[in-house]
Amino acid sequence: MKQEIIFNLPVKNLEKSKAFFTALGFSTNPQYSNEQAAFMDIVGGVHIMLMTEGFFQSLINKPVVNAAEGNEVIICLMCDSREEIDSLIAKASAGGARIPHPPEDHGFMYDQGFEDLDGHLWNLVWTAPQD
Template sequence: MNNSVIFNLPVKDLEKSRAFFSALGFSFKPEFCSQDAAFMRIAGDTVQAMLMTESFFTSLTFKPVAQAKECNEVIICLSCESRAEVDSLVAKALAAGGSTPHPPEDHGLMYHQGFQDIDGHLWNLVWSAPQE
C-alpha cells in the first residue's frame, strides 16, 4: 500500500481557494492542475488534496455535494511540529479570509486550534508533546 493520503475537496471558486491555501504555505503541482482542479501538497508527497470545482466534483459521484458552510461531513486534522506552528497556520488562515470555529484548547500534552477555510471545510491543527 502506498503511504500517502490524497483527499478531494469541492470548492466554489478554484482560484480563490488556491490563493487561500497558497497564503498558508501549501504548494501546488502545476502538471496536475487545470481549470477544474488543483493538486495541492500539504505535507510533501505524504498528505495531498485535490481541490475541485463543484461541477467537476459532482461528475465523480452520484451524491449531492455537501455544502460545508451548512453541514459538516469531515474535519481534516493535521499534526503540527509545535504550538507555534498551530498558531501560525491559524493566523495565516484568518489573514487569508478563513475563520476560527472555536478558541485554542490547551490540554498540556496536547494543543489544538482549527480554522474554517473559505468554502466552510473544517481543518483542525494539533500539536502533541513528544512521548518518552
Template sequence: MKKEIIFNLAVKDLDKSKAFFAALGFSFNPQFSGEHSVFMNIVDGIHAMLLTESFFKSLIDKPLAQAKEANEVIICLSCESREEVDSLIAKAVAAGGRTPHPPEDHGFMYDQGFEDIDGHLWNLVWVAPQA
C-alpha cells in the same frame, strides 16, 4: 510503492481557494492540475485535490454537501509546535478563514481549528513528544 493520502475537496472558486491555501504555505503541482482542479501538496505524502463544484459533482452520484451548512469530516493535521499551530491559524484567518472555537490547551496537547473559505473544517494539533 509509497502510500500517500489524497483527498478531494469541492470549492466554489478554484483561484480563490488556491490563493487561500498558498497563504498558509501549501504548494501546488501543476503537472496534476488543470482547469477544474488543483493538486495541493500539504506535507510529504499528504495531498488534496481542490475541485470545482461542477467537476466534483460529475464524480459522485448523490448531492454535494455544502460545507458551510453541514460537515462530514474534520481534516486534522499534526504540527511540530504550538507556535506552528498558532502561525497557521493566523495565516488562515488573514486569508479569509475563520476560527470556530478558541485554542484548547491540555498541557500535553494543543489544538485549534479553522474553517477555510469554502467551509471545510481543519484542525491543527501539537502533541508533546513524551505524551
C-alpha cells in the same frame, strides 16, 4: 499500497481557494492541475485536490454537500509546535477563514481549528513528546 493520502474537496472558487492554501504554505503541483482542479501538496504524502463543484459533482452520484451548512469530515494535521499552529491559524484568518473557537491547551496537547473558504473543517494539533 502507496502511502499517500489525497483529500478531494469541492470549492466554489478555485483561484481563491488556491490562493488561500498557498498562503498557508501548501504548494500546487501543476502536473495534476488544470482549470477544474488544483493538486496541492500539504506535507510528505498528504495532499488535497481542490475541485470546482461542477467537476466534483461529475465524479459522484449524490449531491455535493454545502460544507458551510454541514460537514462529513474534519481534516486534522499534526504540527511540530504550538507556534506552528498559531502561525497557520493567523494565516488562515488573514485569508478569510472562520476560527470557530480559541486554542485549547491541555498541557500534553494543543489544538485549534479553522473553517476554510468553503466551510471545510481543519484541525491543527500538537502533542508533547512522550518520555
